[in-house]
Amino acid sequence: MGNATQPIEMAGNGAPSAAAPRDHFSQIAANWSYFGPPLRPSPSDTAVVQRAVARLRAGARTVVLGLTPEIVGCDWPADVRLTAVDHSPSMIQALWPPARGPKNAEAIQADWCAMPIESGTIDLVAGDGCYVLFAHPHGYAALTREVRRVLRNGGHFTIRVFLRPDEPESLADIAHAVAAGEVGSVHALKLRLLAALHGSSGDGSRLDDVWQAWKKLPPLPATLADARGWTAEEITGIESYLGMAARYFLPTLREFRQSVGAHLREVECAFSADELGERCPTFVLTRDD
Ligand SMILES: C[S@@+](CC[C@H](N)C(=O)[O-])C[C@H]1O[C@@H](n2cnc3c(N)ncnc32)[C@H](O)[C@@H]1O
Structure with missing residues (x-):
């Protein structure tokens, strides 16, 4: 391992450059x-x-x-x-x-x-x-x-x-797509939720907002998840966003x-x-x- 330097969290204009904490x-x-x-x-x-x-x-x-x-x-x-x-x-x-x-x-x-x-x-x-x-x-x-x-x-x-797409999707659009079996992976679902929530509670997308939106989606029957190859671990992976104030910018x-x-x-x-x-x-x- 080489040198260690102090992290710099500010951009040149004094505004914070990073929206997620170091840990x-x-x-x-x-x-x-x-x-x-x-x-x-x-x-x-x-x-x-x-x-x-x-x-x-x-x-x-x-x-x-x-x-x-x-x-x-x-x-x-x-x-x-x-x-x-x-x-x-x-x-x-x-x-x-x-x-x-x-x-x-x-x-x-x-x-x-x-x-x-x-x-x-x-x-x-x-x-x-x-x-x-x-x-x-x-x-x-x-x-x-x-x-x-x-x-x-x-x-x-x-x-x-x-x-994020030029034409934003709504959370209702995403819920429909999930119900229709049009979302192939839980990771794709997270990215769609992140984009759909962009700007909804301030700049970027707050991870806790993604968790809240996920919780409001109609629950996925376990058999459906199995049929699509979504594992329980992948599905619970979205739980790590609970309470996170970090924001992603798309x-x-x-x-x-x-x-x-x-x-x-x-x-x-x-x-x-x-x-x-x-x-x-x-x-x-x-x-x-
Ligand atoms: C490269 S990013 C995204 C993950 C990537 N998509 C992957 O597949 O591994 C994740 C890593 O970036 C590091 N990281 C985030 N912000 C950083 C920054 N401003 N300076 C240095 N490392 C940073 C995190 O500690 C983490 O290890």
């Missing part, structure tokens, strides 16, 4: 193995990252935002230098060293908005869903600026982003492009064919001085 993920880590796509990357999402990894030059320096096993476990060039950056000591303890990853990969405890990494030195930064934890627009801008700072000119940033596609486009150039925006793939594209962006 947020360790509070839900006990249930993390029961999270699945779209809340975790699917094989087709990971394939986009793998293509960027395959293009790396010999001796490339790379940064992973977080410890996402699907990213760290990509097929990296043998001589790559990979640094995983995560601000939570308990998450690092739980997930590091990884089951699969490049030789000599290191994890450092630091904030993504203040990485102890020299400017202009990184060939690839990769992350999954990281923006959702930042307030929009100032937190989003703070993260993009820091990623741009560490990238060398021509370096790439792969990031899967959770979006921009529209246009809002995300506007925010990130001020700092990085878009090379690719890949939508998977998986459930809600249209709401979770993986972007490949580049620093283009």
Whole structure:
């Protein structure tokens, strides 16, 4: 494990950049193995990252935002230098060293908005869903600026982003879809609830509001859950949102492009064919001085 730095929770304009507390993920880590796509990357999402990894030059320096096993476990060039950056000591303890990853990969405890990494030195930064934890627009801008700072000119940033649709769904729409068997997984249901509740109790979506909305849905008969492959553990996983004041921020596609486009150039925006793939594209962006 490398350096430890103090987390920075403020964006440059003095506004809070992060909307979830530092121990947020360790509070839900006990249930993390029961999270699945779209809340975790699917094989087709990971394939986009793998293509960027395959293009790396010999001796490339790379940064992973977080410890996402699907990213760290990509097929990296043998001589790559990979640094995983995560601000939570308990998450690092739980997930590091990884089951699969490049030789000599290191994890450092630091904030993504203040990485102890020299400017202009990184060939690839990769992350999954990281923006959702930042307030929009100032937190989003703070993260993009820091990623741009560490990238060398021509370096790439792969990031899967959770979006809300242009046309919001209502909770009644979602209840109908559940009853009609049109929601394939409890993870997709969570993402739909998060998007539907966006802005309903302030900026972003408060996790406790998602839990409250889930409790008001018509209960799923156990047999129906079984028939769809929803396990009891996955279903109770949503219980971890109970009482959580943390907020997730889901921009529209246009809002995300506007925010990130001020700092990085878009090379690719890949939508998977998986459930809600249209709401979770993986972007490949580049620093283009
Ligand atoms: C990468 S995110 C999202 C999870 C991801 N979708 C996955 O499949 O693993 C989760 C991780 O980000 C870390 N994290 C959240 N905000 C952070 C920040 N501002 N700086 C550094 N690490 C952060 C958490 O501690 C957690 O380990």
